[in-house]
Amino acid sequence: xxxxxxxxxxxVRPGASVKMSCKASGYTFTDYAMHWxxxxxxxxLEWIGTIIPLIDTTSYNQKFKGKATLTADKSSNTAYMxxxxxxxxxxxxxxxxxxxxxxxxxxxxxxWGQGVMVTVSS
Amino acid sequence: xxxxxxxxxxxxxxxxxxxxxxxxxxxDIGNYLRWFQQKPGKSPRLMIYGATNLxxxxxxxxxxxxxxxxxxxxxxxxxxxxxxxxxxxxxxEYPFTFGSGTKxxxx
Numbered sequence: 001x002x003x004x005x006x007x008x009x010x011x012v013r014p015g016a017s018v019k020m021s022c023k024a025s026g027y028t029f030t031d032y033a034m035h036w037x038x039x040x041x042x043x044x045l046e047w048i049g050t051i052i053p054l055i056d057t058t059s060y061n062q063k064f065k066g067k068a069t070l071t072a073d074k075s076s077n078t079a080y081m082x083x084x085x086x087x088x089x090x091x092x093x094x095x096x097x098x099x100x101x102x103x104x105x106x107x108x109x110x111x112w113g114q115g116v117m118v119t120v121s122s
Numbered sequence: 123x124x125x126x127x128x129x130x131x132x133x134x135x136x137x138x139x140x141x142x143x144x145x146x147x148x149x150d151i152g153n154y155l156r157w158f159q160q161k162p163g164k165s166p167r168l169m170i171y172g173a174t175n176l177x178x179x180x181x182x183x184x185x186x187x188x189x190x191x192x193x194x195x196x197x198x199x200x201x202x203x204x205x206x207x208x209x210x211x212x213x214x215e216y217p218f219t220f221g222s223g224t225k226x227x228x229x
Contacts, residue, residue, distance in 0.1 A: 035218075044209065044220055045166065045209055045220040046220065047211075047217055059216055061217040061218075095166070106154065106218065107171070107213065109211065110168045110177065112166055112167075113165065114165060115165055
């Protein structure tokens with residue numbers, strides 16, 4: 001059974017950084033990309049970026065360049081996203097979602113993590 | 123960026139109704155279009171991929187279609203469990219972009 005288990009909710013101070021994880025199981029981690037998606041309170045969905053764990057290649061939405069950093073640890077089948085210089089605009093739920101294979105990176109979105117709620121507050 | 127114009131934003135409907143939600147792409151995206159269902163407090167669920175293909179486990183009352191740059195999600199014989207927010211996603215070109223969502227609710 002494919003599962004993406006994300007880390008717990010975070011309460012962080014403005015200006016700080018936060019790093020969240022997405023542990024994959026039930027499939028070969030390096031065979032698929034991993035997408036990250038933001039959902040602001042009561043709002044829609046925004047694609048943040050995608051990482052290909054096999055070759056450590058990333059693609060970012062220009063809007064999130066400098067804000068989000070995607071990494072992956074092949075030894076633990078875990079993808080990470082770090083958000084820096086947090087402001088109230090970064091308060092949201094962040095999801096990881098399985099991407100496609102090397103031949104079709106942009107596809108999939110077939111399995112999603114449960115989401116991490118990040119609250120930025122002093 | 124490719125804009126996905128989704129309509130309507132809200133759709134009151136009765137159980138048993140047939141409903142259709144539409145996304146219009148501002149540029150050619152081929153069939154790189156997916157539909158998701160999201161219920162309150164839950165992660166999105168993939169419903170349709172490749173514009174017209176039913177994802178695993180999705181009831182056959184759901185269907186997707188394409189007419190030019192217009193992509194539609196149709197639900198036949200609406201059931202109570204279908205009440206949710208539906209989003210389209212284009213993944214033809216970076217940055218991938220979602221529609222603004224359609225809230226399907228009981229009339």
